[in-house]
Structures are given as C-alpha cells and as structure tokens.
Amino acid sequence: MSDESSGMHLTLEIWRQDDADDRGRMETYHLDDVSPDMSFLEMLDVLNEQLISGGREPVAFDHDCREGICGACSLVIDGKAHGADAETTVCQLHMRRFKDGDTIHVEPWRANAFPVVRDLVVDRSAFDRIIARGGYVSVGTGSAPDANAIPVPKDRAESSFEAAACIGCGACVAACPNASAMLFVAAKIAHLSHLPQGAPERDRRVLAMVDQMDREGFGNCTNHFECGAACPKGIEVETIARMNREFLSAALRER
Amino acid sequence: MIQASPRLDSKCPTGPIAERWDKHRFDLKLVNPANKRKFDIIVVGTGLAGASAAASLAELGYDVKAFCIQDSPRRAHSIAAQGGINAAKNYPNDGDSVYRLFYDTVKGGDFRARESNVHRLAEVSNSIIDQCVAQGVPFARDYGGLLDNRSFGGAQVSRTFYARGQTGQQLLLGAYGALMRQVGSGKVQMFPRREMLDVVVVDGVARGIVVKNLVTGEYERHAAHAVLLCTGGYGNAFYLSTNAKACNVTAAWRAHKRGAFFANPCFTQIHPTCIPVAGDHQSKLTLMSESLRNDGRVWVPRKDGDRRPASEIPESERDYYLERRYPSFGNLVPRDVASRAAKERCDAGYGVGASGQAVFLDFLDAIERDGEDAIRAKYGNLFQMYEKITDENPYRTPMRIYPAVHYTMGGLWVDYNLESTIPGLFVLGEANFSDHGANRLGASALMQGLADGYFVAPYTVGGHLAGRALPEVDTENPAFREAELACRERTDRLLAVNGRRTADSIHRDLGLAMWNHCGMARNESGLKTALERIRELRVEFWENVRVPGDGEHLNQALEHAGRVADFLEFAELLAADALDRSESCGGHFREESQTEEGEALRDDKNFCHVSAWEWNGLDEPSTLHQEPLDFEHVKLTQRSYK
Ligand SMILES: Cc1cc2nc3c(=O)[nH]c(=O)nc-3n(C[C@H](O)[C@H](O)[C@H](O)COP(=O)(O)OP(=O)(O)OC[C@H]3O[C@@H](n4cnc5c(N)ncnc54)[C@H](O)[C@@H]3O)c2cc1C
Ligand code: FES
Numbered sequence: 001m002s003d004e005s006s007g008m009h010l011t012l013e014i015w016r017q018d019d020a021d022d023r024g025r026m027e028t029y030h031l032d033d034v035s036p037d038m039s040f041l042e043m044l045d046v047l048n049e050q051l052i053s054g055g056r057e058p059v060a061f062d063h064d065c066r067e068g069i070c071g072a073c074s075l076v077i078d079g080k081a082h083g084a085d086a087e088t089t090v091c092q093l094h095m096r097r098f099k100d101g102d103t104i105h106v107e108p109w110r111a112n113a114f115p116v117v118r119d120l121v122v123d124r125s126a127f128d129r130i131i132a133r134g135g136y137v138s139v140g141t142g143s144a145p146d147a148n149a150i151p152v153p154k155d156r157a158e159s160s161f162e163a164a165a166c167i168g169c170g171a172c173v174a175a176c177p178n179a180s181a182m183l184f185v186a187a188k189i190a191h192l193s194h195l196p197q198g199a200p201e202r203d204r205r206v207l208a209m210v211d212q213m214d215r216e217g218f219g220n221c222t223n224h225f226e227c228g229a230a231c232p233k234g235i236e237v238e239t240i241a242r243m244n245r246e247f248l249s250a251a252l253r254e255r
Numbered sequence: 256m257i258q259a260s261p262r263l264d265s266k267c268p269t270g271p272i273a274e275r276w277d278k279h280r281f282d283l284k285l286v287n288p289a290n291k292r293k294f295d296i297i298v299v300g301t302g303l304a305g306a307s308a309a310a311s312l313a314e315l316g317y318d319v320k321a322f323c324i325q326d327s328p329r330r331a332h333s334i335a336a337q338g339g340i341n342a343a344k345n346y347p348n349d350g351d352s353v354y355r356l357f358y359d360t361v362k363g364g365d366f367r368a369r370e371s372n373v374h375r376l377a378e379v380s381n382s383i384i385d386q387c388v389a390q391g392v393p394f395a396r397d398y399g400g401l402l403d404n405r406s407f408g409g410a411q412v413s414r415t416f417y418a419r420g421q422t423g424q425q426l427l428l429g430a431y432g433a434l435m436r437q438v439g440s441g442k443v444q445m446f447p448r449r450e451m452l453d454v455v456v457v458d459g460v461a462r463g464i465v466v467k468n469l470v471t472g473e474y475e476r477h478a479a480h481a482v483l484l485c486t487g488g489y490g491n492a493f494y495l496s497t498n499a500k501a502c503n504v505t506a507a508w509r510a511h512k513r514g515a516f517f518a519n520p521c522f523t524q525i526h527p528t529c530i531p532v533a534g535d536h537q538s539k540l541t542l543m544s545e546s547l548r549n550d551g552r553v554w555v556p557r558k559d560g561d562r563r564p565a566s567e568i569p570e571s572e573r574d575y576y577l578e579r580r581y582p583s584f585g586n587l588v589p590r591d592v593a594s595r596a597a598k599e600r601c602d603a604g605y606g607v608g609a610s611g612q613a614v615f616l617d618f619l620d621a622i623e624r625d626g627e628d629a630i631r632a633k634y635g636n637l638f639q640m641y642e643k644i645t646d647e648n649p650y651r652t653p654m655r656i657y658p659a660v661h662y663t664m665g666g667l668w669v670d671y672n673l674e675s676t677i678p679g680l681f682v683l684g685e686a687n688f689s690d691h692g693a694n695r696l697g698a699s700a701l702m703q704g705l706a707d708g709y710f711v712a713p714y715t716v717g718g719h720l721a722g723r724a725l726p727e728v729d730t731e732n733p734a735f736r737e738a739e740l741a742c743r744e745r746t747d748r749l750l751a752v753n754g755r756r757t758a759d760s761i762h763r764d765l766g767l768a769m770w771n772h773c774g775m776a777r778n779e780s781g782l783k784t785a786l787e788r789i790r791e792l793r794v795e796f797w798e799n800v801r802v803p804g805d806g807e808h809l810n811q812a813l814e815h816a817g818r819v820a821d822f823l824e825f826a827e828l829l830a831a832d833a834l835d836r837s838e839s840c841g842g843h844f845r846e847e848s849q850t851e852e853g854e855a856l857r858d859d860k861n862f863c864h865v866s867a868w869e870w871n872g873l874d875e876p877s878t879l880h881q882e883p884l885d886f887e888h889v890k891l892t893q894r895s896y897k
Pocket of ligand 2: 065092
C-alpha cells in the first residue's frame, strides 16, 4: 500500500461528447494524490467522484468486470488502444506505469462502424450483428451427442481456445489505420474451424460473416498488423491469413 | 418450531427421487407446436441463465425479447467465471454418479436446499456438457483428445470441466452464439443497454416489464405471456465483491416489491481466495479461482506477527492450517470452511502482507513437482492477472489471498418450476435461491445457470403457457401506465435531491457496514448495529445524494444511484434475515451457534426451512414465510471435512 502523500499529480486530457450528434472536444482535468496501486479505471473513478461532488457530469466510459475478460472497457490512452502495455486491457492497467507530472490523453475507440454514444462510450453492436450471421455452431438444445463422442486432438483444441479467447472489445478495430474488423472476425472463424463441430456450415459461416463485416462499414486489411499488437488477448495476426484461406476456398466452392 | 406457510407450495413431485423430474415433465401440459409462435416471452438478463433460456425458448418457436444492461449480451457477468463447471460424467472413472453429485451438493449446501431440485440439477448436468461441446466450447482435453477434469472444493472426485481459467467466458460465448443465431433468424429481439425497472402484474399474473433505455433515457413498456428474470446475484450489496460493477439487485428487488417473495437473503458466499484489498481507492476485488487450491497450498507463519518474506520462512515455521485442521479434504475444503479458517488465522495475528489481512497460497511445491510449464498451462491467465494487479510474480513468491464476497445463494423464491410467488414470473440462475442451500460448491453456479436455461425453464414455462388462461394484454393497460409512472417519479426524485454526497460514497459506507457486521461472522448485536446503520444510510441517501445531469442521456451516475437506492432497501432485509436465523449453516455463521472446535453448528429443529420474505412496504417489517425442508435421501448430519 502506498502512502497517500506520495501520490502522483496528473493532467488528463479527456474526450467529452454529449451524444452522437455532438461534435465533441478534449477537456483538461487535474488530479492529485493518484496512488500507483490504482488501476486506470479507479483513477477515472476518483476524477468522476470529484466531478460529481462539484455538480458536474462524470466522464462516461464502458467497464464492468474490471479484470480483463468482459471486453467492455475501451479507451485509447496516449494514442494506443488499451494503453501501452502488451496483452492488457485498460481495466488491468495500473497507475504504476505512469509517473508524477504526466499528461495523459484519453479518447474513445475511433471507427465509422463504432459511433460514439457519449464521451468515451461507443456503440459496438456491429460486432453482434456479425456474430448473428454465423458465429456459432447450429445445434439446438437437446440434440447433442455425448461430449466424448467427438474426440478433438489436444493441439487443435488448444489452437481453438487461443482464438476463442477474444473478448470482443474492438481494440483491433481502434488500432487499425483502416478500422478493419478482420482480427475479430478471423478469431471467431478460427475458433470454430479448428474444431470438427460445425464443419458442415463452415463455408456458409465465413461467407456470411465477411459479408456482414463489409456491410457494417469496417475498413479493409492492408497488413499494418496494428490489431495484433493491440489485442489484449494476444490473438495472432496469422489468424487473418487463416480466415482468408477459409474465405477463398469457400468462395471457390460456392461458384 | 417450523410452520409451513400455505403461500409456499414447492410443487415438488413425489415418488422415487430419480424419477421425479421425468414424472413432472410428463405431467406438465404441452403447448401445441403451432401455437408456440402466439406466445411472447420476455427474458431479462443474458448471462448463462438468460442466454441459454432465450435461445432454447426461441428454438421451440416462441417469440422472445431479451434484455441486458451491457452494450452486448456477451458481456454479462457470467463471462468472468474462471474455474469450471461440474457434471456427473464420471469420465475419470473415479466413482462419480448423478447420485454422488446430488449428495455432495446437498451436503455442501449444509442441508438448506430442496432434495428434488438438487437431484434434477445433477441429472441434467451431463446434458449440459454435451450441449456445450457440440456448440464448440473448447474445454481442456487430454492427449487422447478426450475431455479433461479437475477437482474442486467439497468433492473427492474430479468432475469439473474447464477451459483454462476462462470457463465462464467459453460457456457464455457458446450460449451467446446460440442466442445470436436466434437473433439472426428473427425469433429473438435483442435489447441491449436497457435496465429493467419494474415487473407489470395484470390480474395477478406477470405480463410485462418497464425498462429504461440507458442511451436515450426513454422508458419502454413490453408486454408478454411470461417473464423470466435471469438477472444474477446481489453480492455488490457489500460494495467490494468479485462481481462485475453492474451486478445489482434492482430487477429482483422491484419484482419483490410487486409480490415475489425473497428467499434466504442472508445466504451469501465469501470466497476464500481473492486478491486482498490494496487501498481506499479499491473499486472491486478479483477472484483467484478455487481451482488453484488443487495445486496451491495455503499457509501462514507459525509465529504471530512474522512479517518476513515467504522465502525466508523455513518449512518448519509454516502452518499449513487447512491440511492441519482438515486432513481428509486439506486445501479442498468447501469455501465457507476455508474462508472462516483464513479469518481465524488473521484475527489471531498470523496474517501476512502489509495489512495482515492475507494468507499465502503457495505453488512452489507444485512447480517443483510438475514444472512451471505445467502450472502455466493450467493457470496461466490467473497468474498473469495476479501479477498485473499486485506487481508480484506468483511463480516465484506465494500469492497473498483473502476472502471476499463472491456469490449469493439467496434470491427470489421459486417453486420446482422456477416460478416465483407471482404467477408467470420465472427466476433463473443466480437470481433465484433454489439449489445451493446455505453454501454453493465451486463450479456449480455455471451448472445451475445452464441447467435452468437449457433444460428446465423450456419445459416449465410451457406448462404455464398451456395451463393458464392468458387474455391479451397490451402496453396501454393501466398496470403498465402505473408502473411506468412509478419509475419516472423515482428517477425524478433521485435527480431532485441535489445534495452533497455521491452515490458511490454512500455505497461504500453500506458495504463497510455489511462486511463488518454481516460478513464472515455474524452475531446478534452486530446485526442490530447493521440494521440501524443501513437505515441511517438510506435516510442520508435520500436527503443528501447528488446525481448530476438529466434522465434524457446516457447517465451512468443516475444508473448507479438507482441501484444503490435498491441495495439500501434490500440490505435491511438481508440483515433482518441473518438476525432471524440464529443458527449457523454454510456461509451463514452466527457466532452464538458453533461447535467447540469453532465449526458451524446447525439447528435443524428450528431452522430446517427456507425463509421467504414478503414485502409489506418501506419501514414496515416484512412477513416471514417458512417452507420446511425434508431430507429423505441425504441424512441430516453435521457436516465434517476432517
Ligand atoms: C469472478 C467470478 C468467478 C466465478 N467462477 C465460477 C466458476 O468457475 N464456476 C461456477 O460455477 N461459478 C462461478 N462463478 C459464479 C457464476 O459466474 C455466476 O453465479 C453465474 O455466472 C451467474 O449467471 P447468471 O446468468 O445467473 O447471471 P449473470 O451472468 O450475472 O447475468 C446477469 C444478466 O442480467 C442482466 N441484468 C441484471 N440486472 C438487470 C436489470 N435490472 N435490467 C436488465 N438486465 C439486467 C445483466 O445485464 C446480465 O445480462 C463465478 C463468479 C465470479 C464473480
Ligand atoms: S472492464 Fe471487463 S475487460 Fe475491462
């Protein structure tokens, strides 16, 4: 536990926007006594408590689990989605990564497909619509065979898991200069295509999900690979190549 | 003496326990397939319970509307579950069976759950694993490609299926996929960023809800033929807990005020292995999964006040107190037992770390035995989470852990059909009280949520739809208007107080009072203090809270204030229930009722019952209804894990 008087003084430049129609602007705030043991979101909590006590509206930001798994938190910190630490969501980022006197810029995800709802909160429902087009195995409740009837080689199960670890936060989109959603879509395709389950709908899945991705207005992938660097779950950019192969062979078979 | 309340008909079937669910399903009326699309069903919540129920009901042909607070159904709190899900598959051939899972769950719950419900849970557990695997849930596997199991507290068999430390995430993504498939097909309409604020009851039957659109601030009315609450637990009444920040009691509490009885609110679970509090800024606590107790050994120094780093304390000066006190279960005793043992050591001055409010969870033996890679493969993400929060490397130094509020066994009272005391209002998952008695075993909440949603509600809701006359009701019905008006007035009141304190600061004070007097150990005078303090805080809240902004935009301060207001009312019921139940059982430890060795001492003569509370209005005492519990199969005995 750190002594309060050793707390840091910080300047925060934060994006404020009343609603989707507002143009938005950066505003400056000063915060004293920030403990290095605080998480980044706890630091924002302290700021918000101060704002509310002063009768001002707190900074809106999405968060829930605060342990890196729900995918709700979504801040661009000093130009980096989820901040500079590798494989870390912003809720897991701690203030010990900053120093006394720092100025920190905080902005929302920026992408046409993710309109700002308020301040740092964006609308990521495009991701749900992509999943609704095929990000599942079509198996109605009650119709499953015994769980051990389909053995899955351990390494394939592991690869599937690695891709399934995606938390749907959208950092990949926020980090990409083109705001492409390829890594998100590829992760779901890889999760399912490593497994024997759902193989009959493999072609349909990749075609439909890519189609929806395009309709939502995400950009193209031009191999910047910023997505992989920003992904808090370490999902590898090779996953995209795998999806491209899936897509091509599915498209060929479709013809 | 226990008096059966005529208001609580459990509708439990009779006959041989293993045939009851079959018999009951046969007796339930069926809805003609062609008629299913004429019925609308509302599902509030999209965690494991809600997502599985919404998907399964839509597959049957009903029209479903699903609601959640988060921006996407995939972010429900279930996503955070770590360790695993139980089932009686007996794949390891170590002696498991449906009956043993049933037995362990009844005993683990310290004989405060219904045998019929628990047996059904154990029966359907295997189908859950089948369903999830078919959906593509990437459970851990062995080199033969078959499913792997681990053990969890309170069991001597390995029956827990897992996907590293992210089992909840993978199960929820499976259920979310099933749900989104139905959204894609048009059978489910999804309403994210909505908060349910009231249940609408027409002619005594639940016929809809009022929700607030959290983005636009608008109130929306939705009518249906059945309403399912799958809104999770109320652990955040303690402010600090392992629950996600949006977890709340609002939906359940508003339903309670409309006539749904609240059962056993004092049954809360304090999990033994969480990362300790680091300072006043702490906003929530992080769980370190119970699965870690498979390989980690819990200890404190033998000398009180010994603050040397763990590495400097020689083996002979360490007290592996769980292994010492409970030789047959050792580090795998149930949660309530492990939590109290940690508190006992820390209160006696043996705690570690700066605050002395922590014990060690040590993996060095396991790393020596199995190698660091093996440990990383099992728990990598948990170790990483620990390191991010504490800046310490648990591969080198033992973790410091302490108990924290984690789960709530109490919830809205439901009968065997999962129907509350409001006909047509069903309650699933952590929001109900039904299966875990006074203490839940690890890896059983995921099982119960999915059992309720995939395999119980789809039948029992059909029984309600086929069995009752349900005249058409639309949202212009006066009951809808009245409910919406009440919600509006409450919001206006919150915005109008314009005082000096934030809702969060009052929530913290509430949490402190609850933790100090209603936490791991409770006694009469402490509970009376808590009751007084909660009332004071409620008065202070309504006189002095400050909620900036308006109700016409996304306003997170307003959302939070509304939830705190409900926690303040609910906490009083929790404390009153704890005061009434003067026995110790499971997670509810009354200091007045313990054995000579300091273990929980039940009082079956006076308390072998469910306490279900009826709301009579603010500042009116609630009425207690008792549902006696019979134990025909698992003999009522004092639990022992020695
Ligand atoms: C950190 C952690 C780890 C855990 N690990 C395990 C484990 O390994 N094994 C295990 O068996 N159990 C575990 N549990 C317990 C288990 O995760 C939960 O009990 C379970 O997931 C609850 O599921 P649910 O569907 O009932 O509710 P939740 O998943 O909590 O979902 C609640 C839903 O209701 C919605 N909601 C709530 N209120 C409203 C409202 N007013 N209006 C509209 N929507 C609302 C929310 O948006 C959400 O969609 C763990 C719990 C925690 C906290
Ligand atoms: S708040 Fe859940 S991932 Fe950050």
